[in-house]
Amino acid sequence: MVALVDCNNFYVSCERVFNPKLEKRPVVVLSNNDGCIIARSEEAKALGIPMGAPLFQFKEFLIKNNVVALSSNYTLYGDMSERVMNTLAKFTQNIEIYSIDEAFLDLSRLAFVGNDTQKLYEYGMNIRNTVLKWTGIPVSIGIAPTKVLSKVASKKAKKSSGVCVLNEQDTIKEALSNFDVEDIWGIGKAYSKFLKRHHINTALEFANAPDQWVQKHLTIVGLRIVKELRGEKCISIDEEPTPRKSVCSQKSFGEPQSDFFALYNALSTYIDSCAMKLRNQGSVANIMGVWVATNPFNLSEPQYFQSKFINLPVPTNFTGELLRYGFALLKDIYREGYRYKRVGVLFSGLAPDNTLQYNLFDNLHRDKLLRVMEAYDALNRKYGKGTIKFSAQGTDYGWKMKQEHLTEHFTTSWENILTIQLDKQVLPKLKEK
DNA sequence: TCTGGGGTCCTAGGACCC
């Protein structure tokens, strides 16, 4: 059996842990630059605020309905996610962290739980209560024979007690017959439109579709989903995080930028953060690409998009070295006279850093640089990201993201730690305990 | 009308996820 643990409205829930006044109120969390609405509390969903809606279209609506809008605080969400995952790991080591707010647990190796529906339910409840108590984050748990079915179960769980077990044939069938095909994990916009055109509207109807037809139109991926819906395990639980195959970073500017060095400042920051990710997973990059773009929504202004990719002469993850390539690439594609909205960088062709292929004409002292980067990472890990930087990143952040409603780094910065005033009557009782 | 057989590698594009 597989359990999917899914945090409810995760970003909003994180904010609520540190600000109980947000409880029972409609709350939304915004994307970078306060651009779109990317997370909504149940109250906000009930008001009909759609996922991904641009903020400017809904500003008045939010004010009128007393909705709290917050800038996204990924430092906080990342740390809270780690706490949730660490809590889950106390229950089983067989866990796949699927995203910032979701994890699959392999229950098949927990003999004491077995296949008994009631026992599975109680176990799920125990997990749910523990996560809530230890982290303050409410979760929904779906338990079923396969990953796809556990996703179905978790959606059902959200509408009931928070835990749902789909175990017996008839309960599974019943659930699938009431489940819209477009809500199935792995069926997106295009496929659901296609399926509905062919009169497949529910998950049950999809599960009953002929294999050959499914594979022909939805590839092998679709066929796997169908089989999982029938209870046949096709998608395994990945306990080892597979190393990334590419790393990229691109962000919109708070204000459009025209100056080359403003673009390069931003690019340097993205390169630095990618290079750090590469070093963290022990990879070096063989291919590097840089692109710039104007705002595609602003049709009244001249548009420009350009990218350039190179094969790196020596695969590397050294920030300083990559900054030099970044500078040259940007120089190549930059054109004066445009108002740029974003710049981005991509690293691919990743290889393990222990298979380093040296270049005959390489004149860098790589052993020394390796130690420099190790010290660099150690400092930033210990005292916080950005403690030490490369000079290319500069000090002028005209391109900086807009974050007008940012909450504090409650769990990762001593300066932001909450102070709590204890009631005089509570204190002696606590001491007793 | 007919035009060998078997393979690899790369890329672009489309689908999907959170």
Place this chain on the structure above:
DNA sequence: TCTGGGGTCCTAGGACCC
């Protein structure tokens, strides 16, 4: 005026090999 960011996988088709 204002519209997020970071990933994965699969397939078809072309170029190339013998």
